Amino acid sequence: MKRSAPFAGPVNTRPRGWIAALPFILVTLILGACYACVAGRLPERLATHFAAGGRPDGYSSPQGFLAECLVGLLVLGVGLGLFVQRGLPARAGRWMVATAYFTAVCLGGTSVTILLGNARGGDPVGLRLPAWQVAVMLGAGLVAGALGWLLAGAEPEASRPQGGTVRRLDLPAGTRAGWSRTVSSPLMALLAAAMMCAGVLLGVFAGWVGGAVMLLSSLTVAVHCSVRVTVDWRGLSLTPTLLPVPLHRIPLAKVAEATSRRIGALAEYGGWGYRIQPGRSGLLLRSGEGVVLRLTSGREFVVTVDDSATAAALLNTYLDRHRSGEGS
Structure with missing residues (x-):
């Protein structure tokens, strides 16, 4: 391992x-x-x-x-x-x-x-x-x-992340299991609240066109400030705790391998939130351990969440089943 x-x-x-x-x-x-x-x-x-x-x-x-x-x-x-x-x-x-x-x-x-x-x-x-x-x-x-x-502080030195942990779960054949955790960002929640207050002030004092734009922006931030990460036989999905609709879903067929490693949100991705960079993207509400998916397209998708090693192991178990033709 x-x-x-x-x-x-x-x-x-x-x-x-x-x-x-x-x-x-x-x-x-x-x-x-x-x-x-x-x-x-x-x-x-x-x-x-x-x-x-x-x-x-x-x-x-x-x-x-x-x-x-x-x-x-x-x-x-x-x-x-x-x-x-x-x-x-x-x-x-x-x-x-x-x-x-x-x-x-x-x-x-x-x-x-x-x-x-x-x-x-x-x-x-x-x-x-x-x-x-x-x-x-x-x-x-x-x-x-x-x-x-x-x-x-001083400018950060360039660093490259190393490989993560790759393992499987000992899941009996024919059985299914699921994994789910919630990750939240209090700072993003405060930012959403501040933007909402600013939207109300704009609406009252300057007109509701600008206020509505600010309120919609605050809702966008609020949706991303707390997300439930779920892994099962279908793949990985991210669902906001404020809405029942998945924010992002990655089917199992699009995953090549799942690993777990420590992720520095600022050092590797330049910040927090939903990040998109050449060859990779992800949801990073904090630094720390996270699930890293190497997709069949060659891109990388990451999400920082507790107990990420278990999530990655469960995904790899389902990937083995899918490739061997055993189904889910």
Whole structure:
């Protein structure tokens, strides 16, 4: 029986995608709290854009300004987080995290400053955004960028996974067995909840077209945050715990071999969730042991789940039966 070997060289296992998204989440919460505190003192028209001299040259409603800020922060946070998780651009993850912190603090701090300035009352035409405030925001952004650089850690060294465990179950002829486990990601559940709240806010303050898009996106994330993995004589299937419909099914006839090994979600696949890469794909809600299927097409499909060695052994047992013509 072949055992899995450790990865070659040390790897950085920090969740860089979440680290990159964290400042945007915090800034969004701070901006929402500030808006809630000063909403009753805001005029009907806000000065929201300023020329080089600090004079306003663009205006918006309070609801429109809030919606624009929330959408911008959310899109940037999700976008930069996904880029960092997928390792794009290659070997520049640490710089991307630092950029995320710099951007979040600069944009969020400027939005809060504009909001508080308009809350002082008076004609928004007379509001000013002096250069010293811009300089303070840039300085705070640089400090935040340095913090992001430290939190990201060193760039991971390249590593290649080694072969996994291949074995069979001692299943009596003519009998059938099934295996099932549930794997969940609390962080993805929190992300889905945050996106759902953002969708409701967008719907209330900016219109339900954008809100509906955000709500549908949150449902997509929610569907993937908890999945039941099932192995039986038909093959492997992934079914969301929130829905009775299989998310993905791999028939036994499409499997060449099943193994079990430890999988580093970030080091090998660049992040978590449903991952698609050249020659391989899979559902990775965490790092750790997982089932690895070598398909007849030559591709590889993986899913991280507890007791993966038993699942792989059961699949191999059914594969032996199928090839020998014994049936299931």
